[in-house]
Structure formats: structure tokens, C-alpha cells
Amino acid sequence: MEGALIARDKVGIQDFVLLDETTETAFLDNLKKRFEKDLIYTYIGTLVVSLNPYKELDIYNPLQMELYMGVTFFELPPHIYALADNAYHAMLAELNDHFILISGESGAGKTEASKKILQYYAFSCPSTARLNSVRDKMLMSNPVLEAFGNAKTLKNDNSSRFGKYMDIQFNSEGEAVGGHILNYLLEKSRVVHQNHGERNFHIFYQLVEGGDEALLRQLGLEKDCLYYNYLTQGECAIVSSITDKTDWKTVKNALKVIEVNESDTSDLFGVVASVLHLGNVEFDPDSRGYASLNNNTELRWVSTLLGVSAQTLQEGLTFRKIETQNDQVFSPFTIDHAVYVRDALAKAIYGRTFTWLVHQVNESLENKDETKMAVIGLLDIYGFEVFYVNSFEQFCINYCNEKLQQLFIQLTLKSEQEEYQAEDIEWESVQFFNNKIICDLVEERYRGIISILDEECLRPGDATDLTFLERLEEKMGNHPHFVTHRLADITTRKTLERGDFRLLHYAGEVTYCVVGFLDKNNDLLYRNIKDLMCQSKNAIVRECFSTMDPDSRRRPETVATQFKSSLLKLTESLLAKHAWYVRCLKSNESKKPGQLDEALVRHQVKYLGLMEHLRVRRAGFAYRRRYDVFLQRYKPLCPATWPHWIGLPMDGVEVLVQHLGYLPYEYKMGRTKIFIRHPRTLYATEDAFERCKHELATKLQAKYRGYRAKGEFRKRKEAATKIESCWRGAQARKEKERRVWAVKVIKKFINGYVNRRDAKTTENSEYLAFVRQSYLNRLKLKLPKTVLDKTSWLPAPSVCAEASEMLQKIHTRLLVRKYVRGLTQQKKAQLQMKVVTSAIFKGKKDSYPQSITKTFLDTRISEQDINMKYSVPVIKYDRKGFKPRPRQLILTQATAYLVEEAKIKQRVSYTSLKGISVSNLTDDIIVLHITCEDPKQKGDLVFQCDHLFEFLTKLSMVANKQNAFQVVKGSIKIEIQSGKQSAVDFATGQEPMVYKEKNGHLMVVSVDKSADTVTGVRSRHAKKPFAYFIRRRGDEETSEDRTDTGCIRYHHS
């Protein structure tokens, strides 16, 4: 880390802790090197050393501020912003109070530093309209308080002549929500007297130089600073480095921002002007040499501006009112006394107005929400100063610096080392100068300078500044830090006047002139003047004098004691806060840019104890915390300590740091605290904590969300159960209703059923309607699909039997109609033929039923002559021997031809066809009876035709011989030749056969129709055409047994 730092900023070393040697020379060399390159800030650990450059540097712009926001201390080059930012984040993280102690001698840059810090907060803290108003008020309180409380001195053109401690109040979000200012002892003597080269408070010059004519006229002021006694004593009313005119505008604007209303503003300027007029009031000696004021214009202005009676004011300035039990006595003042009283009044008015102004700022800065969580205090107090003549004010100012140095020592050097001892941390003591001895010299009860001064102020008798000095010499005779002309050795005596005393302050020797100590400490104002001011028509003056002295009869505390108590209070309050330090160094006495007076800087380094601080820092530990506090903060970083550590916090911390991987030299375990050597170790831990915080937050968020979701789920589940139970209830009620209804319906149904045959009632008629409807519904689904389906008609209950019959008829007709309409021409012709067949054969010939399903073809012979109506293969039986002969029979329009291989064997004219006979059995034998008168005819034609019905139908239709058909039982007589008769006999048997009988008849045996279904064999035979059997016999004749029946013989014959 250190290497990186040096690389980033090659000039010198950014942190003195990293110096190779801790000598003063090395320290100064580094400071000088950096100063030459305008690097005015250097760290000692977390302490910022600032060296006044006396020139504007471009390191305070918004870009720079942004750069330092949220960055850890050592990440960027040293800057006061880094300190401000770290203090802010520490305050936010720990939510405790912090303060930044800015110290250094007059002109070292304390006020500037405090302003830079304030500006940084104004820039970096969160902003809203309300917060911006607080921010503006805070920023604008500065020009107002500086105008009234700062002045040009020999040391500094803008020297703070009052002490200021400002609390910036933050809420837990880190928003600056308010502020509060404490002011300390204003150097009031400056109002009436300024050393050579010095000025009065800026506001006087600003008003005279910047005020417009109307205002000046209203206030009775001349536009010339030289006109006023109070502005000219230093003989430098106009200084080029001070821009009074511009500052006047700023102040006027700032007064508006801090909500000082117009009337108060006017009164405020009235007070300022009245002081200037008072300074010009001069007294003339009257006849007795006492001070007198006759018709003084300046006095009139004072009385006008303060709204008091001029007469009473004049009395107050020239007489002292002594009240006895019964009377009032006026004692006149000498001119000197009158001047003293005048100045006292001027100081009182101005001093109290300044306090009023601070109250005013506080009121406008007050955080009305009470959301304050923590504060960062900014202490900018007048710096240590040594003038040619040093008076009571310098004594107080230097005492104040002494106290702050003591605080610094206590918080850093002393307490640090004591703490190491108390905590049993190995430690090599660093020697340092403890200025407690000087503090005691000034403030110790009964024995300190302030006590002695107070004693002198209060004791009866003629106490003077010189008697005070004598008392000091008496009491402090041997004190090593105190010396007077009388107590000094010869060489020192030469440097001291008789009325001087010298204190060896931590920052060097200061010789104080005792003149004025008693008066300034008493700060007395005569009662009549005070009373007069209480009646002032100027609201500010009236308020200041009446509220600030509630018990005017009691002697107020002396100025030094008040100051001492307020400092004690301040140190007490600061001790309760976490401290950050800015040590300001002055580079040269002549306020010149770029000049470094080495002796001056060396002196400051020495008395500010920077070397000691550096040594302690180098040897010490940057950070320490009580075990419980440390554990509480960082316990989330280690699983063993999170969420709770059971056991001693010290053991918990040990476990924690082991887990974090601290190296042994990086930390020490004290009795009650852990000590961490380098800030980087802590920063690393803090970074880890920051990261962990997010994780924890996510975890907590998840848990919380889970919890919420569970709650939500439970709620929904309950709601769902409720809805479900309501729904079920509703369903159950519905179901119940349904069942009740069902019971009624069933009951009605049963009653209806039982009484269905009784006289008509509502119940049975409903039942019957139901039966009808139900039948019709069922019927609808089960209607027969074909005309032939005569069996599947749904049997109807008796109540709708009649309707069912009608419906069946209608339905059949519908089917028939549908069927007929769907018929093709061929199919129609086919059916017409079947009708003819039916008319001829139905119920007459046994094989007729089988013929029904067979389609009648147009022809069975492929070669057709043009007139051919029909043709079919047949087995013709010879007339003589009944020898079977395969032939084709062709029907033409007028003739039937018996053909063998396209050779006409026989021609039967339809006219000569006198009859057609077939048996009633299942055979296929046809006999055509032919008129024998025709010589061309050969006699009756006997043949077998597989398509008997088809053929005969065709024949009947072609020849129009429907009436010529005969279905004969037993035997058909045939005429073989004219006059020669024979017969064909028909019988039934096991197997179909055709043979010539012994009697010369043709015997046709066919299978009994009734036997068709007796056995499977019969059935099979029955299905085969009759000719099949004949032909088989024929086929077998050569191989079959010749001694078989006549039938076979017949075939051979």
C-alpha cells in the first residue's frame, strides 16, 4: 500500500509515519519538498498536517470533492476532504459523535480549513430542498460571524477574534439536518482599541464602505472610515487584501439566508453605527474639570439609533449614579473616566449583539425534527498569538490554545500511552512535553493566575493592575513557566518591563503587559447605563441587556472565570467525542505565497508536538476498540461468531481475527481491547463488513420475504379452505336438494308404474309419458339400418305398441324408399328380373331361394352376336342316349341356339317353343319342349344349366314365355322325336347324379333340399352347381371301377 501511495504522489512522502527516520530534519525536509510543489497536506496516520500556502490552490473544486467521497483514508493523496469524509463515514457507521480539532497559531489556516470541511459536507451529504436550506444557512453563517467576529491583526488579515465550535447534526441517513454554534470570548477591546497595523471588526468597515447612501444617511454615518475614531487607531482602515465592499453585499445576503428579518437587520446596523458614533463622542472639561457633553451631535445619533433618551445617556456617560437607602447621588466623571465608560458601553453593546447574532444563527440552524443522531463538531478557535504588546485578550487566547494542546496530548500522547500500559500492551514510552503544568499555572483554583486576578478584582481596597502583578509574583515566585521583571535573572530582566509578566507557553514565551487586566476582567458597566439600555427602543439592544442579566444586582462572574468555565465545558464535551485532528502550520510571517520560513515551521512542529505524535503513531496502533464493541460490529464476518458468540468477547474476537487472517504483528490483544496496528487492516475488515452487510441484508430480506410469503400463504390457504368448505356446503345443499327431488321423482315414477293401468292420474300419465319418451329415445338410437332387417325393431312397451307398429311401417317404407331411390339402373333391371323369377319359381322349385342372391348377368358367353340377348354354357343331353355334351345356349330375339364351338347344333325358334319344364328339385336340368311339327326341330331339348334361374328368366323375358313354364314333380315327359316319347325322372339322393335309367329315361338325382342343412358335407354339395357332379363323374370314368353302378356305365355308353 505504501509503495502505491508513493508512486501516486512522487513528491516526498504522504504519510510521515512512512518516513525512514523520525528526525525533525527529515520531517521538515519532507514538508518542504511537498510545499514547494503546492502539496500542503501530509498525514501523520489520520492526522492532517496543513501548511498555509497563502495562495489559492485548485484543489477545492467540486471534482476534487467528488473524488474523495466514500474513499478510504489512504487511497488518494492527502487532503482535508479525506479527513472530513472519513470522519463522516465513521460517524455514520458507528452513529457516535465526532469532532475535528483544528489547531495552529494565528494565521495558520484554521478558519479556512473549517470552511473547507463545511463546504465538503455541503457538497457531499445527501440533499433535499429542506436539507439545502440547512446547508445554505450553515455556509452563510460564516460570512456573518466573520464580519462581526474577525478582524485584521498583524498576524492575519482575517483573524478570528472569537472562539467558535460548531456542531453539524446528522440523522441516521447521513443528512445534515441542523447545526449549533458555541461562541467563546469575543475580543471586545478591539471595538475601542486596535494596535498599530490592526483593524476593528470587519463589519464596521464593510458598513461604511459598502452601505448605500440612504442607509448611511439613516444611520447618520459618513462614507469615510477615517472619520471614526474606533476605525483609525491602527492606521490601516483600508487594506488592499480586504474587499469590504464586496463582503458587505455577501453579509447582507447572508443575513437574509440565516433568517434575520428586516427590522432586526436594521436594528443590527443601528447597533454597529451607534458604536461608531459612540467612538466619536468626545468630552469637554467643565469648570471643575469634570467631563461634560453639551449638545453633542454624535451623542444624539447614539440616542436615536439605540432608541434611548439623549439626556439620560448623557448623564450615564458623565455621572455615576450611587443609590443610597433614601436617595440617589450622582457623582461626576473625569474625562478619562467618561471615556472609559463610553468605551465600556461600546464594548458591551457590540459584545452582546455578537452573542445575539450567534443565537440568531442557532435558531435558524435548529433542527426542528429532532431527528439528530450524531454530530460532527468543528472547533475553530483563535490561534496562539504573540504581539509586541500582549494584553488580557492574548492571555485568554493563549490559555485557550494551551487547553486545546492539553486536550490533544490527553487524547493522543498521554492517554494513548497510558492505555497501552493499562491494557498490558508492550510499549516503549515516548517522551513528550506535557503542558498541564502551564494549564495549571493559569487555571488552578485559588493558586492559578485567573484565581489571583479574580481575587484582585473582587477584593476591597485599591486593587490595581500592578498590585495584581505583585500578587502573582508572590504566589508564583518559583514557577518554571512564570517570570516577571523582578523575578527574572539579569539577562531576562532586560527583556521585561516592570509591568510585565512572562509565561513560557507550550508554543513559546509570551510577555503580557498587566495594564487593563483588572478592568477587562471585571468588564463592568454602570448600573444606570445598563438600565438605560434595557429601555432601548432598539429591539436587539433591549433584548441583549434585559435577558442576559436576569439578576443585575448580583455581581457577574469575571470574564476570565467565565472563559475558563466555558473552556472546561468544551473540553468535557470534546472528551466524550471521537477526535480527528488538523494541525495547521504557518509557512511564513509575512503572509507571502510560496515562502517557507524553516525556523518558524520548525518551531511550530516542535510546540505542536508533531514529532511526538509521529513517534507514538509509528510505535502504536492505529485503531483500538473494546472487545464487545469490536465483536458486535464485525461478528457477521465469521461463522463461529455469527449470529451470537457464546463466551467471553475477548475469545470471540480472537476467533474472529483468526478467521479474518490477521497476522500476529498486525494486532495485539489487550486486557479489554483489541489493538490494530495499521489502518489498512481495519479498512480491509471494514470493506469485508460492508460487503457482508449486503449479504446479510439479502439474507434478512429473504427471511423476511419468506416470513411474509408464509403468512400470505397461510392466509390464502385459510381463505381457500373457507371457500372450499363454503363451496362444499353449497354443493352438499344442492346435492341434498337434488336427492330430495330425485326421491320425489322416483316415488312418482314408482307410483306411476304401479298405477299405470289405472284411470289417468297426474302421476301415471307422467309415468306413461316418460315410458313413451324413453322408448322413442331408445328407438331413435336403435332403428334398423336395412330393409331386410326385420328382427331388430325395438320391442315396444304396451303403451306405445300401436305407435311402434306404425312407426315400423313408416320406417320400413322410408328405408325402402331410400333403397329404391338409391338403386342404379342396372340394379333396378336386376331386381325386375328377380321379380319375374320369383313369380315363376317362388315356392315351386327347391333351389329357388339360393338363386335370389345371385346376380343375373346379361350374358355368360363372351362372343355375342349382335342380336344375342343372353348366352350361357349348358350340358346338353342327347335325346337318344342322354349323353352329356357341353354346349352354349344363346338366346336371341326370336330363337334359342344350341351351339358347340361356334357351330350351331340346334336352333329353337321361340314360336316353336311350346313349354319349358324344370323339376321342383334342386337340379339344374331344363327341358325345352319344342313343337315337333316343325321338321327343322330335333325334339325336346334336355340340358343342364348352372344358371338355371338366370337363363330361364332371360328366356322367359326374351321369348315372352312366362306362361310356358312348368315346374314338375317326379318326371318330365319329353318328346325325343316326333311321336317318340321319353322322360326325365327326378329324384333326391345323397349325391347329385344324372344317368340314363334302364327304362331309357334320364334319371336326375339331386340332393334333398331338406338335407341341405343336415350335415356340413351336404351343405357344401348343395352349394355346388349341379353340373359339377356330372362332370366329375365324367372325369372319373376312365379311372373309376367299371363294375360300378349303371350311372358310370351310362357315361361310357
Ligand SMILES: Nc1ncnc2c1ncn2[C@@H]1O[C@H](COP(=O)(O)OP(=O)(O)OP(=O)(O)O)[C@@H](O)[C@H]1O
Ligand atoms: N488552504 C489555504 N489555501 C489558501 N490560503 C489559505 C489557506 N489557509 C489559509 N490561507 C490564507 O491564510 C489566511 C489565514 O487563514 P485563517 O484565517 O484560516 O487563519 P486562522 O488559523 O484562522 O487564524 P486565526 O487564529 O487568526 O483566526 C487566510 O486568510 C488565507 O489567506
Ligand SMILES: [Mg+2]
Ligand atoms: Mg481563524
